[in-house]
Amino acid sequence: MIERLGAAIIDRITRLGNFVIFLLTAVLYAVLPPYKPRLLIRQIRTIGAESFFLVGLIGLFTGMVLGLQGYNTLRRFGSEGALGTVVALVLVRELGPVLAALMITARAGSAMAAEIGAMQATEQVDALTVMAINPVQYLVSPRVLAGVISFPLLTSIFDVVGIWGGWAVGVGLMGAPNGPFFNGIAHNMSGHDIATGVLKALVFGLVVMWVCCYKGYYAARMATGVSRATTDAVVLSSVMILAWDYFMTSILL
Amino acid sequence: MAEVNQNGDHSPTAVVVRELRRRFGAQQVLDGVNLECPTGQITTIVGPSGCGKTVLLKHLNLLLRPDSGKIMIDGTDVTRLGARGLDTAREKFGMLFQAGALFDSMSVFDNVAFPLVEKTRMSRAEIRDHVLEVLEQVGLGGMELKFPSEMSGGMQKRAALARALVHRPKILMLDEPTTGLDPTRTHSIHELVRETQRKFDLTAVMVSHDVPQVFEFSDRVAYMHSGKIALIGSVPEVMAADNQNFQQFLAGRASGEVERPLSQVIATPGR
Numbered sequence: 001m002i003e004r005l006g007a008a009i010i011d012r013i014t015r016l017g018n019f020v021i022f023l024l025t026a027v028l029y030a031v032l033p034p035y036k037p038r039l040l041i042r043q044i045r046t047i048g049a050e051s052f053f054l055v056g057l058i059g060l061f062t063g064m065v066l067g068l069q070g071y072n073t074l075r076r077f078g079s080e081g082a083l084g085t086v087v088a089l090v091l092v093r094e095l096g097p098v099l100a101a102l103m104i105t106a107r108a109g110s111a112m113a114a115e116i117g118a119m120q121a122t123e124q125v126d127a128l129t130v131m132a133i134n135p136v137q138y139l140v141s142p143r144v145l146a147g148v149i150s151f152p153l154l155t156s157i158f159d160v161v162g163i164w165g166g167w168a169v170g171v172g173l174m175g176a177p178n179g180p181f182f183n184g185i186a187h188n189m190s191g192h193d194i195a196t197g198v199l200k201a202l203v204f205g206l207v208v209m210w211v212c213c214y215k216g217y218y219a220a221r222m223a224t225g226v227s228r229a230t231t232d233a234v235v236l237s238s239v240m241i242l243a244w245d246y247f248m249t250s251i252l253l
Numbered sequence: 254m255a256e257v258n259q260n261g262d263h264s265p266t267a268v269v270v271r272e273l274r275r276r277f278g279a280q281q282v283l284d285g286v287n288l289e290c291p292t293g294q295i296t297t298i299v300g301p302s303g304c305g306k307t308v309l310l311k312h313l314n315l316l317l318r319p320d321s322g323k324i325m326i327d328g329t330d331v332t333r334l335g336a337r338g339l340d341t342a343r344e345k346f347g348m349l350f351q352a353g354a355l356f357d358s359m360s361v362f363d364n365v366a367f368p369l370v371e372k373t374r375m376s377r378a379e380i381r382d383h384v385l386e387v388l389e390q391v392g393l394g395g396m397e398l399k400f401p402s403e404m405s406g407g408m409q410k411r412a413a414l415a416r417a418l419v420h421r422p423k424i425l426m427l428d429e430p431t432t433g434l435d436p437t438r439t440h441s442i443h444e445l446v447r448e449t450q451r452k453f454d455l456t457a458v459m460v461s462h463d464v465p466q467v468f469e470f471s472d473r474v475a476y477m478h479s480g481k482i483a484l485i486g487s488v489p490e491v492m493a494a495d496n497q498n499f500q501q502f503l504a505g506r507a508s509g510e511v512e513r514p515l516s517q518v519i520a521t522p523g524r
Binding site for chain 1: 314339351356367
C-alpha cells in the first residue's frame with residue numbers, strides 16, 4: 001500500500017520534472033542555432049494569422065455584451081459617461097488576454113497537440129531523430145516562439161475590436177454619450193494597464209504552446225492516445241490560463 | 254567500409270551487438286542479445302510478435318538506449334556517445350519505418366529532399382538532381398509532386414526508401430518494410446531492397462514477419478525468441494538448424510507466448 005503510494009508520488013514528480021525539462025529544452029533550442037525562420041513564420045501563420053478572424057469575432061461580441069451590460073449597470077448610478085473606461089479596462093486588463101488565449105487554445109492548441117501526437121503515432125518524430133534532427137528543436141521550439149509572438153498581437157486585436165464593439169452597442173444603440181466614452185479611455189487607461197495585458201498574453205502564449213506541444217509529444221502511440229492528448233491539452237491549457245491569470249493579477253495589480 | 258569481400262566470409266562486421274539488455278517496467282524485452290551483421294549483406298531478424306525485434310532495431314538506430322551491453326557500429330561503441338556523437342553516427346544510417354513515416358504535410362519531393370535540405374549545404378539544383386535520381390531508382394519517377402496521402406501503401410514504402418537512401422548511408426535499417434502490403438507488392442519491395450542493397454553496396458538490417466518469403470532476399474537470418482537471438486547464420490544454415498522453436502515458428506504454429514505489443518510497453522514518457 002505504502003509502496004504503491006510512494007511509486008505513484010515518484011511517478012507524478014517524474015512527470016512534473018519531465019514537463020518542466022521539456023519547456024527548458026524547447027526554450028534552449030529556440031535560442032541555439034541553427035535558426036529556422038521558415039518554420040517560425042509558418043507557425044506564426046498557423047497560430048496567429050489563421051486565428052485572426054476568430055479572435056476578432058469573439059472580441060467584437062465580448063465588447064458588445066460589455067457595452068450592453070455596462071450601460072445598463074452604470075445607468076443605475078447615473079454614470080453612463082464611464083462606459084468607455086469600464087469596457088476598455090475590463091478588456092485590456094482581463095478579458096482580452098484570457099478570452100483570446102482560450103480561443104487560440106481551442107483553435108490552434110488543440111490542432112497542435114493532435115498534429116504532434118499523430119506524428120508520434122506514425123513514427124514521424126522517430127524519423128526526425130534518426131535523420132539526426134532534434135524533434136524538439138524542429139517541432140516544439142518554433143511553436144513556443146510563435147505563441148509568444150502571436151498571443152500579444154492577437155490580444156491587442158481582441159482589445160481594439162472589443163472596444164469598438166462596446167462603443168457600437170453602448171453609444172450607438174443604447175445612447176451613452178459619445179465624447180466621454182473615448183475621453184474616459186484616454187484619461188484613465190495607464191501604460192501599466194496595457195503592460196499588464198501584454199505581459200499576461202506573453203505568458204499565456206508560452207503556457208499554451210508548452211502544454212499543447214508536451215501533451216502531443218508524449219501522446220500514447222495510438223488513435224485513442226491522440227484524442228486523449230488533444231482533450232488533455234485543451235483542458236490543462238484552459239485551467240493553467242485561468243490559474244496563472246489569478247496569480248499574475250494579484251501580483252501585478 | 255568499401256573493402257567488401259565478395260564471398261562475405263572475412264568481411265568486416267558493420268554492426269556488432271554484445272549482451273544487449275533492456276527492460277520496460279517489469280518486462281525484460283531484450284535479455285542479452287548478441288548479433289553480428291556483416292558488411293555488405295542483408296541480415297534479417299525474424300521472430301514471433303513481441304519477441305523484441307522492433308525494440309532491438311530501435312536500439313540499433315539509436316532511438317532507445319540500452320540498460321547494459323554494447324552496440325558497435327563500424328567499430329564505435331554507440332551506446333556511450335553524447336548528443337553530437339549520436340548525430341554523427343546517425344548520418345551513417347538510413348531507416349525505413351514500418352508505416353513509412355513520411356511527413357504527410359510535405360510532397361514526396363520535399364520528403365526525400367528533407368535530409369539533404371536540413372543536414373547538408375548542397376545547392377537547390379544539386380538536391381533536385383539527387384532526389385529525382387533516387388526517386389527514379391525506387392521506381393517513382395514522375396511522382397515527386399504527389400503527397401503521401403495520394404499514394405498507395407507500396408508507393409509510400411518506395412518513397413520512404415528513397416528518403417532513407419538519399420544521403421547515401423552505409424547501413425540501411427528496415428522495420429517490417431512490407432507490413433500492410435499484398436503478396437505481389439511484398440515481393441516487389443523485397444526485390445527493390447535487394448537491388449538497392451547491391452547497387453549502393455549497403456549493409457542492411459531488416460526486421461520482417463514475411464517468413465519464409467524474406468529468406469530468398471536475405472544473406473543471413475537471425476531468429477529472435479524471448480529477448481534473445483536464439484539462432485543465427487546463413488539462410489541454408491538456419492533452415493537446416495535443429496531448433497524446435499524455430500521450426501514451430503516456420504510452420505506457423507503459435508508458440509503460445511504472446512507478449513505485450515511494443516506500443517503498450519514504450520508508451521510512457523521520459524524513456
